Amino acid sequence: MADAPTHEFDKDYWERHWEQRHGAENRAPHPYLARETAGLEPGTALDAGCGTGTEALWLAARGWQVTGADIAAHALDRAAEHAANLPKSISAQWIEADLTTWEPGRRFDLVTTAYAHPAMAQLDFYRRLATWIAPGGTLLIVGHLHTATACGDHPPAEAAATLADITASVAPLRIETAEEHTRTINGPGGHGHVLRDAVVRATRPL
Numbered sequence: 001m002a003d004a005p006t007h008e009f010d011k012d013y014w015e016r017h018w019e020q021r022h023g024a025e026n027r028a029p030h031p032y033l034a035r036e037t038a039g040l041e042p043g044t045a046l047d048a049g050c051g052t053g054t055e056a057l058w059l060a061a062r063g064w065q066v067t068g069a070d071i072a073a074h075a076l077d078r079a080a081e082h083a084a085n086l087p088k089s090i091s092a093q094w095i096e097a098d099l100t101t102w103e104p105g106r107r108f109d110l111v112t113t114a115y116a117h118p119a120m121a122q123l124d125f126y127r128r129l130a131t132w133i134a135p136g137g138t139l140l141i142v143g144h145l146h147t148a149t150a151c152g153d154h155p156p157a158e159a160a161a162t163l164a165d166i167t168a169s170v171a172p173l174r175i176e177t178a179e180e181h182t183r184t185i186n187g188p189g190g191h192g193h194v195l196r197d198a199v200v201r202a203t204r205p206l
């Protein structure tokens, strides 16, 4: 699949997205986070496109020093509110940044991203995240799976990718997990929403 051109998922789009979702986002972290980080020693972590911070705070509660970065101030305000309701020992640094241009100036032991689709080709975004992994560190991507058949509720085509394209995009990292999953979540209005997920975990050799 060729890299998609840019599209309209810019800051305005994401600020509106989070403005329209007023209620507290009360959900469990996605199921791959616990599974894929189970064998990792906590260190520094970046959640790229962290939204309202559910995954970032889950990691922080398990000893990771977490940076949650997102382009949408509305999302980060909610992440900070969420954190304020937790014990003080569980905290993260929140950074409002456009990750298509932001430079962290450092590498992380873990970079994780879930369903973040910015205004750049999806595979170029994953390539960029791969460069931020420290030696021995891990990249965990949970993204919309590109499927040829109508299965699940369709994400925007430019936000989806095949497993083969994702794994190729993160070279030279070593692929540890490359899986496709289907699950149903509670969507807006309480309706079931079928997700077809691509889950890729890759490590940078020491």
Ligand SMILES: C[S@@+](CC[C@H](N)C(=O)[O-])C[C@H]1O[C@@H](n2cnc3c(N)ncnc32)[C@H](O)[C@@H]1O
Residues within 6 Å of the ligand: 009, 014, 015, 048, 049, 050, 051, 052, 069, 070, 071, 072, 075, 097, 098, 099, 100, 113, 114, 115, 116, 117, 118, 119
């Ligand atoms: C579908 S939401 C997913 C949020 C969260 N990871 C989750 O699983 O609920 C995509 C997130 O990516 C963020 N995002 C999109 N483009 C971005 C960019 N260029 N830089 C940083 N964050 C971005 C959005 O603001 C949004 O919070």
